[in-house]
Amino acid sequence: MFRYVAALFMVAGLLTGCGERKPVLHVYNWADYMKPSLVRQFEEEFNCRVVIDTFDSNEAMYARLRAGASGYDVIFPSTYMVQIMQEQGMLQPLNPDLIPNTAHLDPAYQEMAADADCTHAVPYMISNAGLAYRADSVEDVKPSWAMLDRTDLRGRMTMLDDMRETIGAALKYLGYSLNTRNVEELEEARDVVIRWKRNLAKFENEQYKNGIASGEFLLVHGYNGDIMQVMEENEHVVYIVPEEGVSIALDEMVIPVDARQVELAHAFINFLHRPEVAAENTEYVFFLCPNAAAYELIDDELLNDPSINLEPEILARSEVIEDLGEDNRLYTAVWDEIKAAR
Amino acid sequence: MHLRKPSITEWLITLPSLIWLFILFLIPTLIVFAIAFKPPDPWGGIGSGWTLDTLRSLANPNYPPIVYRTIGLSIGTTVICLSLALPTGYAIARAPAKWRRILLLLIVIPFWTSFLIRIFAWKVLLHPDGHLKQFLVFLRLADEQSMLLYRPEAVLLVMVYTLLPFAVLPLYAASEKFDFRLLEAARDLGATPWRAFREVFIPGVRRGLLTAVLMVFIPALGSYIIPDLVGGPRSEMVGNKIAQRTFVDRNLPHASALSAGLTLAVMAPMLVVLMLQGRRRDALET
C-alpha cells in the first residue's frame, strides 16, 4: 500500500513541478467572452500563466467574492455591479500610466461607464440581451418579447436565470423602465414572467447556447454575442432584438483590492485595448469592444450588424441596468415569488 | 457501562480524528445554526446583532411548495428504489455463487463512475432528438414536440438512477443472511408467492430495508445537482434554494436558516430508524 501512496505522491510531484515559477494571473470572467488565442499571446508576451474562472451572472460573481473567493486579479462586472463593488470598497484605483490604451476608448460609450475617466474601471464589451430562435422550426416570428407567450413552443424555450435581465425583459414588454422602483409595475412584471414561466423549459444562463444549437430549445433569451457565436456554426439560429427595447450592458474590467498581480493586471487590461487585439477579440466573441481605433480594423458588415449596433428607434427604448441600492430587495422578493410560482 | 477515566494512550489515538472533526465538522455545523439567527446586510455580508426575522421568513409562502416538492420527490425516489431493490437483492442472494459475484460487481460499477457523468449521460439519452425520444414517438407514447428533460419526472428518474445502488447493496446483504427455507415452508403451508414474499421475506430483511431507506432518503433530501441539471423551472428543491441564496442572492443568513432546517429534517428520519433498530435489538435480546 505504501508503495502506491509513494507512487501517487511522485505523480503529484511531477505534475506540480512543471512551470510553477511563472507569475499567475487569475481572471474572473463570463464564459466564452475572450478569444483563447489572445490569452495565449498575452502569456507568451508577458511570460506568465493566465488562469480563467467563469461566472454566469453579476450576482453570482459578487456572491462568490463575498463568500470568500479572494485572489482574483482582473474581474469583468457590468456597470451596475462596478458601482456596487466601488461603494463597498472592493476595487483598487487604476494607474493611468499603465493603461495608455484607454486613449482609444469610444467617447460615445464612455458616458455609459461607471466612471467616465477610468479611475476604477475600464470598459470591455457592450452587450444586449434579446431572443434567438430556430428558423427551421419556428414560424410567424415577431421581434417582440410576446414570443414568450407562444404556447406552441411550450417546454422548448428558456429565459436567463438572472433576476435583473428576466424581470427587466417583462418590464420592457409592459413599456416600463427596467430600473423601476415602482412596486405596482414590478408586480405586473412578476405576473408576466410567471405566465411565461409556464412555457419555459428552464431558467438558464449557459446551457441555452448548446441547447439552441442542438435543437433542444427552439427559442432562448440570451446575449447577442453568445448567440452570434452559435450562429457562426449553425445556420438555423437567428437573433432578434425585441422592438419593445432590451437591456444594454457595458461589462468593465476592474482590479480588486486583494489582487496579487497588480502590475500584470494593468498590463492585461492595456493589452485587451490594443486596437488590433480589441478588433480580433470582437470578431471572435461578436460583442463590440468600445475601442474607436479598433473599429477601422473590424469588418464593416459586423460593425453595422443591427444586433451589435442597435437601430436608433430600438436603442431609444433600451436601457442600461443600474444599481438600485436598498431597492434591490424589491427585485429579489419578486424573483423569489417567480421561482416559487407554479 | 462502567465509569473509568480514559488512559493517555486512549487520548493519544482518539484526539487526532476527534480534534479534526470537532473543528471541521461540529463547529461549522454550529456556525450554520448561529448564522441563521443573524440578519443579512444588503451588500452580502452578515449583519450585526441577533434576530428571529430570518427564521420567520421561512414561513414566507414561497417556501412551502419547494419543501413539499423536496419531500415528495425524496419519498418517490425511496419508494421506487425500494421496490426495484427488494426483488433485485433477493435475486442476487439466490443466484449461484459464481453469478452472485458478477451481478454484485455489475451493480457496484456505476457507483464507481463519476456522478456528474452519470447525470450527463441522461441528458444525452433524454435529448429531444435522441434515440429514446424517437423510440417513444414510434410507440406513440410521445409526440414530436414533447420534452423529456427539465421536468420533475426527469429529476425523479435520475435520482432513482444515482441512488439505486445504495438501496440494492444493504438489501442484498440482508437477503444473503435470510434463511430461504422459511419461504419454502410458507409456500408449503399454502401461501401464494407474493404473500410469502410480503409476509415472510420482507419482515426478514427489515434491518436492510431500514438501512436502504436511510441511504436513499437522506441524500435525496439534499439533492442539488440533479434538479439543477435535468430539472426545469418547476423542479427546484431545497438544495437549489440554498445554493441560490449563497451564490446568487448573497444572503448567507437565509442560506444558513435553510441549511439548519434541512439538517434537522435529515436528523429526524435517522433518529426514527436508529430507534426502530434499537427497539428491535432489545426485543431480540430479551
Place this chain on the structure above:
Amino acid sequence: MKRSRIPLFTTIAVLVFFYLPIFVLILHSFNASRFSGSWEGFSLHWYMRLFTEREIWHALRNTLIVAASTTVVSVILGTTAAFALHRYSGRLQRGHYTLIYTPLVVPDILMGMSLLLFFVAIGMSLGLFTIFLAHTSFCVSYVAMVVLARLQDFDFSVIEAARDLGANWWTAAWRVLLPLLAPGIAAGGLLAFTLSIDDFVITFFVTGPGATTLPIQIYSMIKHGAPPLINALSTILLLVTFIIIWLVQQLSESGRKDEHV
C-alpha cells in the same frame, strides 16, 4: 415448486437501466456531430481535441493533488480512529463514534455550506487547501468505518500470541496487526481516493480562484462546453475506472490465493 420469475426480470431490468445511459454516452463519444442529437458518422475527433484542452489537464492535476493528500491524511486519521473505537469503550468513544458516524449521513450540500461559512468566518482564503480540508473531513469517516469493520472480523488471538512471546501491545499492533490489516486500510484509502476524485458539491462550495478540479471542470463543460468532448472524456474516465476495478479484483484474488498457501 416453481419460483417466481419477477425478481430475475427486475434484476435484468435494473441492469439495463444502469447501463443504457452509459452505453449511449460511449456511443456518442464517437459521433462526428458537434451537437449530441443525431448520429453523423464515426469519428475520433473529440478524443484528439481532449489532448489540446489545457484546462482539463490543469483540473486533473489539481484533482490528483487533492485526492493524494486527502487519502494519506484520512487514512492516518481514520485508522487511528478505528483502533481507538475498537479497543476502548466508554463515554469518550461514544462521542467519538457519533462524530465519525454523522458526516456519513449528512447530505453533501449541508457539509459544503457549513464548511464555506466556517472558512469565511475564520478568514481563510479559498483554494486547493480548503478543498483538501473539506475532503479529508468526510473521508476520515469512511476510512474509519471500513477499517473498523475489518477490525471487528479480526482474530485477536494472533496479538495474544505475539504478546505471549514478549511483545508489548504497541509492538504487537505495529508488527502483527498493521500488516494483517493492510488490505482493509488499502480499501479505505481507495475509497477515500475515489470519493475525493468524484466530489462535486462540497468542492463547489469551498473552491477558490484557479482551484478547478475535474468534476468542477466537467460541470462547467456540461453548462457551456461541447457535449461530444464530455462524452469522450467520460469514456476515458469509465475505461480507467474499469481497469482499476479489474486490477483491484485481481489483487484481492491473488491475496486470497496466498492465504490458502
